[in-house]
Amino acid sequence: MKFQLKIETGNTILFSLACVCSLLLTSCSVIRGYRADGQSGPDIYSFEHHVHDTIANGALTFSFPYAEQQAEWIDTLHFFNQGRRYKNVTLWEALKGKTDTQGVLVIHDDSIVYEHYVGDITIDRLGTVFSVSKSITSLLCGIAVDEGYIKSVDDVVTDYLPELKKKDPMWQKLTIRHLLDMRSGLDFDDTYSLRLKDLKRLNAMAKLNYGHNLMKQIRGLKFRCEPGKEYRYESMTTEILGVVVERATGKRYVDYLSEKVWQPLQMESPAVVNVDSRKHGVAHAFGGISTTMKDLAKIGRLYLNRGVWNGKRIVSEDWIRQTTDYSEDNDGYHFNWYNLSNIGADKAQYPGYYAHGIRGQVLYVNPYKRLIMVRMGKQDNTFASIPYVFEQLSNCGF
Structure with a gap:
């Protein structure tokens, strides 16, 4: 904010x-x-003075090895600038500019081929990924569907939050799919004016x-239109999705995320997620996760491999397909991930997709090129320039 x-x-x-x-x-x-x-x-380190819970990792860890041949050629390339006109700038210059980029990590064929850090960030330091958390919440939802805790994404939300039946009748028309695709119809804006x-x-x-009581805020929400009628991005929708996952599984968000993602993906560091208060403990599923760059890249590796981690199925391939298949409808936003149609880029021969958070936190995945790219920073004044630059890079030398 x-x-x-x-x-x-x-x-x-x-x-x-x-x-x-x-x-x-x-x-x-x-x-x-x-x-x-x-x-x-807040910036990427503000979580340090906010109430949060720990997402525990396990005893076994996985580390991306460094490629024998680092992609030093990346620093010699010329890229589109933020106005998308050619300009004689390197990758770092294109991303640094007015964006205060702290770190860039590029992984190709399961090996680190490029990294660059400035300021306070290191490959091991936790940073808040803001709305990239929405994409991780979507992953949790997919796992809950696979495990049968959620019967279908077309279930109505009141199947899991029955207390909302007594509120606005629109609640009984709101489905989990609406939450995943930002078509809730809720009268809520991500405004900072x-x-x-x-x-x-x-x-x-x-x-x-x-706030200190998110459930009270949710119960007081109104609708601006019928669910499903139109797409409008706003964070409350994903917060409700996180609560649905908790209610369906009977587990705290932080515990389910640890059990089903952080431990199976062999994360190297515990992560944290902000909560509304110690009294209520409702996780900020919409934007409160703080993790390291290399552990965030492992979420990308899971999606790149269609839901499989080192031979073990974590989430169904169908969930990955529904999330990441290229489509221009819904402004390119599906199941809390973006494809490049949303920034007006012509479809590349081998397109990628990405998760995005305020201040330009980006997790980019290109399965055709076996590429994962992560950017973390303190500021980003242009919403789409970083994923666009990553898409350009993926078509340059890989």
């Missing part, structure tokens, strides 16, 4: 008393977030990130 305590009108910057009063009256969570993370909002007319929505977003 990004909070700036100012209102901009043309070239004039105002900080009005009315805005202050409205903020104080309607948004304790906004104030809490500002006090916790400052004017710029401090305009007076947007304060109510900003407060709701701040509650999602900084």
Whole structure:
């Protein structure tokens, strides 16, 4: 999130008393977030001072080996810049720019062929991946379907959250598939605007990130339209999906993620996920996971291998297919992953797909080229430039 305590009108910057009063009256969570993370909002290390639970790894670990021949040629390539016009820039220059990239990791044929780190990041340091967490929550949902905890993605949400039946009747039309494809119809926005007319929505977003009782917030939600009618990306939808997984499995999000993903994928480090409070312990399934770059790459390796990890089936191939097959419908967003249609790129002969979080956290996978790429950073002012650059790179020398 990004909070700036100012209102901009043309070239004039105002900080009005009315805005202050409205903020104080309607948004304790906004104030809490500002006090916790400052004017710029959370960065990839903010989890260190937020309430979180540990996602335990197991005794057995897997490490990507380094390729004998490192892809030093990557630093000599020229790439599209963020305006997508050719410019004489290297990969690092293309990603650094205004984005404050901290680290880039490229894995080809199961071996690390390129890595570059600056600032505070290292290959082993935990960083928050923000909405890449949505893609991991989708993976958990797929596993729950495979195991029969969730009968079908076309089940209605109230099968698992029956208390919502007494609320808006639209809840009984909302399916898990709607949650996975961001077609919930919920009246919720991922807004960061401090305009007076947007304060109510900003407060709701701040509650999602900084509130102490997420289930209370969920129970109070309304709908803007019937579920399934239109696509609109917003984080509350995936938060509800995380709660559905918990209710269906009877296990805490953090425990199910450890048991079904972190341990089987032989992660090298424990990870963490932010929770609303110690009292309620509801995980931020929409954007609260913090992990290392190399462990995040293992999620990519699982998808690249169609749901199999070192010979063991983790999630069904059908789930991977439904998630990653190239399609332009739904703005290229399916089961909480993106394909490159959503940024206007012509379909490449060998297209990849990716998970994306604010501030430009990216996990890119190209199964045709046996490529996994990870980028972590503190800022990204252009939503789609990093996946686009990775797609260009995948078609250069691999």
